[in-house]
Amino acid sequence: EIVLTQSPGTLSLSPGERASLSCRASQSVNSNYLAWYQQKPGQAPRLVIFGASSRATGIPNRFSGSGSGTDFTLTISRLEPEDFAVYYCHQYGASLHTFGQGTKVEIK
Amino acid sequence: EVQLEQPGVEVKKPGESLKISCKASGYRFVSYWIGWVRQTPGKGLEWMGIIYPGDSETRYSPAFQGNVTISADKSIATAYLQWSSLKASDTAMYFCARGSSPVLDDAFDIWGQGTTVIVSS
Numbered sequence A: 001e002i003v004l005t006q007s008p009g010t011l012s013l014s015p016g017e018r019a020s021l022s023c024r025a026s027q028s029v030n031s032n033y034l035a036w037y038q039q040k041p042g043q044a045p046r047l048v049i050f051g052a053s054s055r056a057t058g059i060p061n062r063f064s065g066s067g068s069g070t071d072f073t074l075t076i077s078r079l080e081p082e083d084f085a086v087y088y089c090h091q092y093g094a095s096l097h098t099f100g101q102g103t104k105v106e107i108k
Numbered sequence B: 001e002v003q004l005e006q007p008g009v010e011v012k013k014p015g016e017s018l019k020i021s022c023k024a025s026g027y028r029f030v031s032y033w034i035g036w037v038r039q040t041p042g043k044g045l046e047w048m049g050i051i052y053p054g055d056s057e058t059r060y061s062p063a064f065q066g067n068v069t070i071s072a073d074k075s076i077a078t079a080y081l082q083w084s085s086l087k088a089s090d091t092a093m094y095f096c097a098r099g100s101s102p103v104l105d106d107a108f109d110i111w112g113q114g115t116t117v118i119v120s121s
Helices: none
Strands: A004-007 A010-013 A019-025 A034-039 A046-050 A063-068 A071-076 A086-091 A103-107 B003-005 B009-012 B018-025 B034-039 B045-052 B057-060 B069-073 B078-083 B092-099 B108-111 B115-119
Touching: A004 A086, A010 A019, A019 A034, A019 A086, A019 A103, A034 A063, A046 A063, A046 B108, A071 A086, A086 B045, B003 B092, B003 B108, B009 B018, B018 B034, B018 B092, B018 B115, B034 B078, B045 B069, B045 B092, B057 B069, B078 B092
Parallel strands: A010 A103, B009 B115
Antiparallel strands: A004 A019, A019 A071, A034 A046, A034 A086, A063 A071, A086 A103, B003 B018, B018 B078, B034 B045, B034 B092, B045 B057, B069 B078, B092 B108, B092 B115
């Protein structure tokens, strides 16, 4: 089973700042099948990035994904108030998927 | 509109059985994988398993294998997650989610609103 480790656990930033979230895999993720989700309190997760770098439908272009192999990054270029949430990475390249433990992006 | 509909809350006692549903609409149910994801209070997401309704191929996380059963009924476009004997530790929110591409085991683009399962004596 591939273990995904996200860092940092919490990111305290101000609106307008840049956020960089890391997701490291215990082994290479096949075909870069790595997704990122945003979850706000009381809501279901929402797909943000799939295939490591492709934005999902309706996701603004301030969100970008990068990386390959075992190291992946979600970047939010300029934080908007609605971006403060918890973000999870998810690998679906192996027959058994796994999620990271999440990074909370909070208002400083 | 593509949707996954789940019941809101289920309250059960330890040792009881439970089957929660995930009713799909707005797309060809048999062609897309459906996954189940657990979220315990204040905790993160845990991938439990996945099913392809077209042929009922199913995979389970080792953490959940043997403790739950995932199934699907093509005739009513509904996936299920069931327990034969609930424990207090099964108290959690359970989401179903759809793989984003036909046939392929993919990222989850559509999510149900989640079912809260409370197991308490």
